[in-house]
Amino acid sequence: MKYLLLPIAIHVALCVSSIQSLDMDSAKESPCFKIEKTVPLDMEYWANIKTSYYPLMSRLELYGVAVDLLQKDPAEISESELYYDSCIVWKHTNESYYSEGFGGQTREYVAVPKDDKFEVYTMHSVDGKGYSGTAYTTYTDNQTFLFSAACGDDGQMTWSVGTTTPTLPHGTVEKIHEHALSLGFKKEFFTELRYDGCD
Numbered sequence: 001m002k003y004l005l006l007p008i009a010i011h012v013a014l015c016v017s018s019i020q021s022l023d024m025d026s027a028k029e030s031p032c033f034k035i036e037k038t039v040p041l042d043m044e045y046w047a048n049i050k051t052s053y054y055p056l057m058s059r060l061e062l063y064g065v066a067v068d069l070l071q072k073d074p075a076e077i078s079e080s081e082l083y084y085d086s087c088i089v090w091k092h093t094n095e096s097y098y099s100e101g102f103g104g105q106t107r108e109y110v111a112v113p114k115d116d117k118f119e120v121y122t123m124h125s126v127d128g129k130g131y132s133g134t135a136y137t138t139y140t141d142n143q144t145f146l147f148s149a150a151c152g153d154d155g156q157m158t159w160s161v162g163t164t165t166p167t168l169p170h171g172t173v174e175k176i177h178e179h180a181l182s183l184g185f186k187k188e189f190f191t192e193l194r195y196d197g198c199d
């Protein structure tokens with residue numbers, strides 16, 4: 001038995017280490033594609049939402065936001081830390097727009113709308129490094145969630161949902177997932193962030 005256990009232990013250790021850090025390549029879903037239809041946001045409402053949660057998205061989107069926020073190599077970020085301890089939210093105060101998570105880390109961005117209802121806008125970090133791309137608002141109820149598809153300047157397509165509460169009703173999540181599929185995103189890249197363990 002002793003002799004059999006050793007290789008199993010090594011095998012388990014290798015598997016664990018290979019899934020522990022963020023693998024950006026495995027999260028790449030699709031090159032950018034054209035978004036045919038966008039929808040307007042009620043900016044009077046959304047401008048008053050100072051903190052939005054970030055519960056549903058594609059895997060590359062979540063990894064990209066975490067890497068940019070921590071300013072670390074993806075190999076240095078563990079998946080369990082991201083999923084269970086990051087508590088990433090988006091905040092805005094006047095003109096400043098930033099992500100916050102991993103115990104108070106922040107990363108500031110500039111969002112430049114191409115129209116007055118944020119149907120299409122570009123986004124980049126204030127220092128011009130790291131994440132930048134163009135986002136398209138394609139689905140919202142103007143109340144609890146807004147769905148954006150984004151084409152990163154790295155040529156990769158992602159999606160994410162900003163919400164006013166940490167969780168959404170099951171039916172809303174289903175509609176959002178159907179919407180993502182209708183745009184051409186794939187189920188195997190769906191992921192989510194939970195706020196159960198957050199303050």
Ligand SMILES: *[C@@H]1O[C@H](CO)[C@@H](O)[C@H](O)[C@H]1NC(C)=O
Binds near residue numbers: 041042142
């Ligand atoms: C959201 O608000 C905008 C601006 O008021 C409006 O044009 C749009 O129809 C609203 N969408 C929904 C789904 O209520």
Ligand SMILES: *[C@@H]1O[C@H](CO)[C@@H](O)[C@H](O)[C@H]1NC(C)=O
Binds near residue numbers: 093
């Ligand atoms: C936001 O703007 C108001 C009015 O212009 C100002 O009093 C306040 O200090 C600003 N807050 C921040 C965090 O910049």
